[in-house]
Amino acid sequence: MFTTLQDRLAATFKGLRGKGRLSEADIEATTREIRTALLEADVALPVVREFIAAVRERARGAEVSQALNPVQQIIKIVNEELIGILGGETRRLRFAKTPPTVILLAGLQGAGKTTLAGKLALWLKGQGHQPLLVAADLQRPNAVNQLQVVGERAGVVVFAPEPGNGVGDPVAVARAAMAYARDKQHDVVVVDTAGRLGIDAELMQQAADIRDAVSPDEILYVVDAMVGQDAVTTAQAFLDGVGFSGVVLTKLDGDARGGAALSVAKVTGRQVMFASNGEGLGDFDAFHPDRMASRILG
Numbered sequence: 203m204f205t206t207l208q209d210r211l212a213a214t215f216k217g218l219r220g221k222g223r224l225s226e227a228d229i230e231a232t233t234r235e236i237r238t239a240l241l242e243a244d245v246a247l248p249v250v251r252e253f254i255a256a257v258r259e260r261a262r263g264a265e266v267s268q269a270l271n272p273v274q275q276i277i278k279i280v281n282e283e284l285i286g287i288l289g290g291e292t293r294r295l296r297f298a299k300t301p302p303t304v305i306l307l308a309g310l311q312g313a314g315k316t317t318l319a320g321k322l323a324l325w326l327k328g329q330g331h332q333p334l335l336v337a338a339d340l341q342r343p344n345a346v347n348q349l350q351v352v353g354e355r356a357g358v359v360v361f362a363p364e365p366g367n368g369v370g371d372p373v374a375v376a377r378a379a380m381a382y383a384r385d386k387q388h389d390v391v392v393v394d395t396a397g398r399l400g401i402d403a404e405l406m407q408q409a410a411d412i413r414d415a416v417s418p419d420e421i422l423y424v425v426d427a428m429v430g431q432d433a434v435t436t437a438q439a440f441l442d443g444v445g446f447s448g449v450v451l452t453k454l455d456g457d458a459r460g461g462a463a464l465s466v467a468k469v470t471g472r473q474v475m476f477a478s479n480g481e482g483l484g485d486f487d488a489f490h491p492d493r494m495a496s497r498i499l500g
């Protein structure tokens with residue numbers, strides 16, 4: 203992931219080495235290279251524009267520094283601006299004052315929601331919580347079973363449709379799950395929802411109905427880092443249709459360019475909270491903008 207971006211940026215900075223001072227022409231040429239690098243990595247155009255404008259302005263205004271040479275100075279600016287588009291500080295999960303905390307997962311089919319449910323459950327368990335996973339994806343024939351499998355691997359309870367708790371009706375399942383969680387003292391409820399391959403009004407409404415039934419504390423929009431330019435449009439549709447409070451990037455272990463997924467957070471104004479980088483349940487962690495920026499800058 204991000205190898206093109208890394209290589210391009212490294213080459214750009216290398217070209218500046220040895221300069222005692224950055225001229226206006228150097229700043230112009232460097233930011234043009236950075237712009238190309240970001241666009242090639244699929245970062246959305248409005249995000250690139252804002253980024254370049256900020257870097258240019260700061261590079262021009264940079265004081266002559268004793269501590270940093272001009273290249274280090276521009277790398278520092280790029281690093282700080284990258285951290286900015288990645289969301290600045292790490293955004294932590296918001297827990298309900300009165301348990302259970304409810305986390306709703308939304309996103310396209312194949313984005314990695316069901317896998318994420320297992321990862322999140324394991325992670326929460328590691329932090330001393332007692333999560334309940336709820337199978338409210340009744341669209342895909344195998345989704346309930348898949349959630350049961352990841353739940354078993356994570357060693358957490360999975361609430362699945364059964365006669366009496368809303369077979370075939372995801373909203374009824376979600377409601378019944380809330381009653382179950384209260385009864386069994388699960389302090390976090392993670393609700394998996396159905397997605398389609400593209401934007402689908404009916405499923406969007408279903409997710410909104412589930413949302414209204416369970417009043418989530420967090421709605422996490424799950425986005426596959428392999429997606430291309432339409433990632434931003436799709437995310438915007440989910441923001442309008444269901445709303446979300448945070449973003450989870452999945453499949454960061456792939457070799458995609460990654461910039462489209464990163465743009466989702468900036469364009470929707472919702473921070474990336476977690477990142478997944480593999481199929482194993484442990485391949486998952488909180489997202490740290492500063493670490494990601496360092497990784498991109500190599």
Ligand code: GDP
Binds near residue numbers: 316456478485
């Ligand atoms: P859902 O339709 O949104 O529930 O998506 P799934 O959880 O079923 O995931 C779709 C596919 O992506 C599955 O084959 C997962 O094993 C795979 N997957 C999920 N997360 C990751 C990840 O971080 N890295 C990789 N390489 N594969 C992942």
